[in-house]
Structures are given as C-alpha cells and as structure tokens.
Amino acid sequence: MDIKKADFIKGIRGTDPITDSDTPQIAFFGRSNVGKSSTINMLVNRKSLVKSSGTPGKTKEINFFNINDKFLFVDLPGYGYAKVSKTEREKLRKLILWYLRETKPVERILILVLDAQVGLTDYDKEILDIAIKRDESVVIVLNKIDKLNQKKKKIAYDSVATQTNFPVLMISAKSGKGRDLFFETVFE
Numbered sequence: 269m270d271i272k273k274a275d276f277i278k279g280i281r282g283t284d285p286i287t288d289s290d291t292p293q294i295a296f297f298g299r300s301n302v303g304k305s306s307t308i309n310m311l312v313n314r315k316s317l318v319k320s321s322g323t324p325g326k327t328k329e330i331n332f333f334n335i336n337d338k339f340l341f342v343d344l345p346g347y348g349y350a351k352v353s354k355t356e357r358e359k360l361r362k363l364i365l366w367y368l369r370e371t372k373p374v375e376r377i378l379i380l381v382l383d384a385q386v387g388l389t390d391y392d393k394e395i396l397d398i399a400i401k402r403d404e405s406v407v408i409v410l411n412k413i414d415k416l417n418q419k420k421k422k423i424a425y426d427s428v429a430t431q432t433n434f435p436v437l438m439i440s441a442k443s444g445k446g447r448d449l450f451f452e453t454v455f456e
C-alpha cells in the first residue's frame with residue numbers, strides 16, 4: 269500500500285467524538301514493548317510518526333492517526349508495563365477496555381500485536397474474549413520474527429494459530445517483513 273498521508277490527529281483519555289467517526293479504524297492492541305508503535309511506523313514508512321520504546325509515559329492516551337484520508341490507525345496504550353504503578357496500570361486497562369467496549373465506530377479492525385517469542389498471554393486472551401463476544405474483526409500479528417530462525421518461527425506460529433480462529437500473520441517491524449501481507453489481510 270502506498271502511504272501518501274500519515275498524520276497524528278489527537279490523543280484521547282476518554283469520551284471524544286473521534287471514537288465514533290465513520291472513518292474505518294484499525295486499532296493496535298498489545299502488551300507494552302511488543303512493538304505496536306514500531307509496527308505502525310513500519311506500515312506507514314515513517315521512522316517516528318509514533319514515539320516508540322523507552323517512553324512509556326508517552327503512551328497513556330489512545331492516539332489517532334489519519335492515513336491517506338481513508339482510515340485511522342489507533343495506537344492504544346500498552347498494558348502491563350512493569351515500571352508503571354499499579355494504580356496507573358489499572359487506569360490504562362480501564363481505558364483500553366472502554367475503547368473496546370463502549371465506543372461505536374462504524375467500522376473497525378482490531379490488530380492484536382504479540383511478541384513472537386512470547387505468544388498469547390492472559391492479557392491478550394482477555395482482549396480476544398471480549399472481541400469474540402462483540403463479534404469484532406481481529407487480525408493477530410506476531411512481531412519481531414527477525415529474532416527467530418525458521419524452526420522457531422513455525423513453533424511460534426503454530427502455538428498461536430492453534431489457540432485462535434483469527435488470521436495470524438508474522439511480521440518484523442524492524443525489517444519490514446510481512447508489510448504487504450498485513451495490508452492484504454486487513455483490506456481483503
């Protein structure tokens with residue numbers, strides 16, 4: 269996909285008209301450090317549209333980006349960052365669940381980003397359970413596959429694919445591998 273435009277619109281912490289806009293939303297979920305921000309930057313071919321790594325403070329909001337005036341990328345805060353206080357973590361969890369349950373976009377696809385070496389955690393399963401109950405579209409992305417050899421990639425893929433009926437893709441935000449497949453799958 270040719271990205272002609274990728275602009276930050278705004279970050280929100282609660283009710284805002286943008287959540288219910290009629291522009292399709294592609295929303296990135298996943299634990300802290302799995303590479304959500306890096307993945308978005310790779311997909312839009314920008315080095316730092318989204319601030320990535322080392323700045324957990326930056327990700328307390330749900331950030332919206334306008335892509336090609338056609339759809340929105342939504343970067344959700346990462347859940348489970350160890351250095352964040354329990355109260356703060358609970359707040360983020362509530363914000364993420366609020367976006368998932370209470371907002372009503374006309375069209376939305378959830379992208380659940382996992383670290384290929386870690387696979388599905390309880391947090392990811394909680395997100396998937398809610399998505400299934402709400403009949404949301406989901407694509408699971410196994411990131412950081414540049415760190416795995418062929419054999420480990422297969423193990424990582426099988427372990428996740430046997431636990432879900434959603435499409436599972438393998439990508440590397442670092443090398444760009446899987447970018448075309450991502451857009452094909454999401455816009456199929």
Ligand SMILES: Nc1nc2c(ncn2[C@@H]2O[C@H](COP(=O)(O)OP(=O)(O)O)[C@@H](O)[C@H]2O)c(=O)[nH]1
Pocket residue numbers: 298299300301302303304305306307319320321322346411412413414415439440441442443
């Ligand atoms: N090797 C490798 N490292 C990655 C990849 N994607 C992200 N990272 C690194 O993982 C860390 C967390 O990435 P970030 O995008 O900030 O994760 P986020 O918290 O989910 O948004 C950073 O140090 C990234 O450079 C990848 O595909 N391969």
Ligand SMILES: [Mg+2]
Pocket residue numbers: 304305306319320321327346
């Ligand atoms: Mg991030």
